[in-house]
Amino acid sequence: MTELVLVRHGESTANRDNTYTGWSDVPLTATGIAQAHAAGQRLRATGIQFGAVHTSVLKRAIVTANILMAEIDQAWLPEYKTWRLNERHYGALRGQNKDATRREYGKAQVQQWRRSFYTVPPLLAPSELAHDRRYLKYGPGIEPRGESLKMAYDRILPYWTDRIAPQLLAGHNQLIVAHGSTLRALIKYLEHISDQGIDGVEVANGVPICYQLDERLRVVKKERV
Numbered sequence: 001m002t003e004l005v006l007v008r009h010g011e012s013t014a015n016r017d018n019t020y021t022g023w024s025d026v027p028l029t030a031t032g033i034a035q036a037h038a039a040g041q042r043l044r045a046t047g048i049q050f051g052a053v054h055t056s057v058l059k060r061a062i063v064t065a066n067i068l069m070a071e072i073d074q075a076w077l078p079e080y081k082t083w084r085l086n087e088r089h090y091g092a093l094r095g096q097n098k099d100a101t102r103r104e105y106g107k108a109q110v111q112q113w114r115r116s117f118y119t120v121p122p123l124l125a126p127s128e129l130a131h132d133r134r135y136l137k138y139g140p141g142i143e144p145r146g147e148s149l150k151m152a153y154d155r156i157l158p159y160w161t162d163r164i165a166p167q168l169l170a171g172h173n174q175l176i177v178a179h180g181s182t183l184r185a186l187i188k189y190l191e192h193i194s195d196q197g198i199d200g201v202e203v204a205n206g207v208p209i210c211y212q213l214d215e216r217l218r219v220v221k222k223e224r225v
């Protein structure tokens with residue numbers, strides 16, 4: 001039996017301001033930092049010993065991961081950062097206020113943009129891409145102009161298959177510190193949730209989700225701590 005723990009970062013400035021975030025690299029708020037410490041203390045009480053930590057290349061997840069690692073007194077763990085665990089890219093919605101878009105486009109459209117598996121948000125223009133050097137090293141085409149949850153799922157899964165699943169199969173517990181929709185994609189995969197069923201799944205900031213997995217990585221137990 002191996003343990004897999006998923007944690008969404010603490011509250012970010014964009015969460016506080018109710019704006020679409022995606023790949024925008026926004027910091028944690030003071031509340032978010034406190035949530036990360038509290039989550040780490042609860043995780044420490046479980047006594048889980050991890051083999052490695054995986055996070056995105058966005059600071060709200062990285063800082064949360066570092067706080068968690070310190071709180072569980074496993075700051076020495078290998079920590080792997082990958083763009084594949086970045087939040088789903090919100091395209092041209094990034095930076096806009098969610099309530100303002102509800103007023104402009106209607107609640108149903110916003111709910112579809114936020115929670116449907118297949119809906120792609122309005123795309124950024126090619127000229128609006130950031131060409132950030134953290135992505136350029138992978139070559140052209142890594143930075144999306146916007147992603148549906150399905151598109152994010154498809155780029156997350158290879159990292160699961162190549163880097164996380166083999167560690168779990170070898171008996172090493174793994175901690176993933178990522179984002180609301182990255183984690184919804186992983187939860188969909190782990191729990192075999194349908195394309196429609198994933199609409200209703202929400203992941204709270206700073207609440208560790210602990211899975212016990214069997215030797216074929218089937219979920220035996222799920223618990224929030």
Ligand SMILES: O=C(O)[C@@H](CO)OP(=O)(O)O
Pocket residue numbers: 015019020021022087088090114180181
């Ligand atoms: O803005 C975002 O990138 C995400 C996560 O905060 O929000 P949503 O809940 O709309 O998926």
